[in-house]
Amino acid sequence: MTLKRKKVSVIGAGFTGATTAFLLAQKELADVVLVDIPQLENPTKGKALDMLEASPVQGFDATITGTSNYEDTANSDIVVITAGIARKPGMSRDDLVTTNQKIMKSVTKEIVKYSPECYIIVLTNPVDAMTYTVFKESGFPKNRVIGQSGVLDTARFRTFVAQELNLSVKDVTGFVLGGHGDDMVPLVRYSYAGGIPLETLLPKDRIDAIVERTRKGGGEIVNLLGNGSAYYAPAASIVEMTEAILKDQRRVLPSIAYLEGEYGYNGIYLGVPTILGAGGIEQIIELELTEDEKAGLDKSAESVKSVMSVLA
Numbered sequence: 001m002t003l004k005r006k007k008v009s010v011i012g013a014g015f016t017g018a019t020t021a022f023l024l025a026q027k028e029l030a031d032v033v034l035v036d037i038p039q040l041e042n043p044t045k046g047k048a049l050d051m052l053e054a055s056p057v058q059g060f061d062a063t064i065t066g067t068s069n070y071e072d073t074a075n076s077d078i079v080v081i082t083a084g085i086a087r088k089p090g091m092s093r094d095d096l097v098t099t100n101q102k103i104m105k106s107v108t109k110e111i112v113k114y115s116p117e118c119y120i121i122v123l124t125n126p127v128d129a130m131t132y133t134v135f136k137e138s139g140f141p142k143n144r145v146i147g148q149s150g151v152l153d154t155a156r157f158r159t160f161v162a163q164e165l166n167l168s169v170k171d172v173t174g175f176v177l178g179g180h181g182d183d184m185v186p187l188v189r190y191s192y193a194g195g196i197p198l199e200t201l202l203p204k205d206r207i208d209a210i211v212e213r214t215r216k217g218g219g220e221i222v223n224l225l226g227n228g229s230a231y232y233a234p235a236a237s238i239v240e241m242t243e244a245i246l247k248d249q250r251r252v253l254p255s256i257a258y259l260e261g262e263y264g265y266n267g268i269y270l271g272v273p274t275i276l277g278a279g280g281i282e283q284i285i286e287l288e289l290t291e292d293e294k295a296g297l298d299k300s301a302e303s304v305k306s307v308m309s310v311l312a
């Protein structure tokens with residue numbers, strides 16, 4: 001019997017792509033192929049080789065290949081898209097739409113050509129609209145085209161709650177829904193520390209401050225970095241989603257999913273709770289929302305639709 005290792009290709013070898021590749025290999029989740037544009041082929045090969053040379057020290061068995069040739073991505077189980085431009089201070093994620101849509105279209109063609117059966121996870125911003133673009137361009141079924149925002153946004157929320165309560169992050173859960181913008185909807189009612197509802201542990205003004213900081217979490221890092229956006233927590237979030245699919249874990253994680261009637265929306269990609277397993281998005285979970293929560297989600301969905309309206 002020959003057991004074959006899984007293969008994950010990461011398109012875009014910048015900050016998020018390289019960090020994702022390294023984490024995937026360190027966790028021995030798959031052999032990794034890191035792809036960037038031909039002009040950056042040598043630096044991409046160099047990053048991949050550098051990571052590979054960490055493997056004896058860290059003790060992981062996984063190959064990491066740098067390339068600009070999509071033939072090397074053939075038969076990937078999962079392809080992660082991080083290619084494109086990132087924002088700088090003073091910009092919104094939506095300012096990236098025109099440039100990144102073109103990049104999504106071109107990379108998706110190559111992905112589909114060489115890995116027609118793969119699952120695609122999109123990170124590139126504005127991620128809700130970019131996931132929609134990849135879905136349309138790929139012609140893949142909706143369960144195989146997934147966007148990442150909610151795992152990251154929820155991780156930020158959990159970090160801030162754990163800091164505030166001086167508790168382990170492991171015991172703090174939460175759920176951030178909606179588009180990956182300042183209108184995202186952290187669902188406080190579904191947030192717990194050690195199973196205890198957050199609303200009984202913190203006063204409303206502290207919770208409100210955490211919700212606001214979560215909404216602006218990406219911008220906080222952009223302003224601190226000065227010349228790019230977050231990559232450690234985004235990469236960790238991609239890896240959690242990838243692992244759920246590769247290991248058929250059926251994790252309950254927020255994903256950007258294509259909605260056909262769920263939560264009252266049709267024909268858009270939006271962050272919602274999902275079950276992630278070997279079938280990609282195996283189910284969308286419809287939570288009961290209060291009027292206020294639904295109004296928040298409606299506002300967020302409107303923001304996503306307005307970005308989608310400029311898609312070519």
Ligand SMILES: NC(=O)C1=CN([C@@H]2O[C@H](COP(=O)(O)OP(=O)(O)OC[C@H]3O[C@@H](n4cnc5c(N)ncnc54)[C@H](O)[C@@H]3O)[C@@H](O)[C@H]2O)C=CC1
Nearest residue numbers: 012013014015016036037083084085086123124125127234
């Ligand atoms: N959804 C989310 O939660 C998050 C999304 N992002 C987004 O991810 C994207 C990437 O961010 P970073 O890695 O920090 O940017 P980066 O600038 O460090 O890397 C982007 C890479 O994409 C490459 N690229 C550009 N066009 C390409 C093409 N046609 N084919 C292959 N590679 C191509 C560039 O050469 C560059 O190496 C940005 O759009 C950013 O806004 C970043 C963090 C979180």
Ligand SMILES: O=C([O-])CC(=O)C(=O)O
Nearest residue numbers: 087093125218219229230
């Ligand atoms: O803020 C950005 O531009 C990058 C991103 O999506 C995040 O870190 O949440």
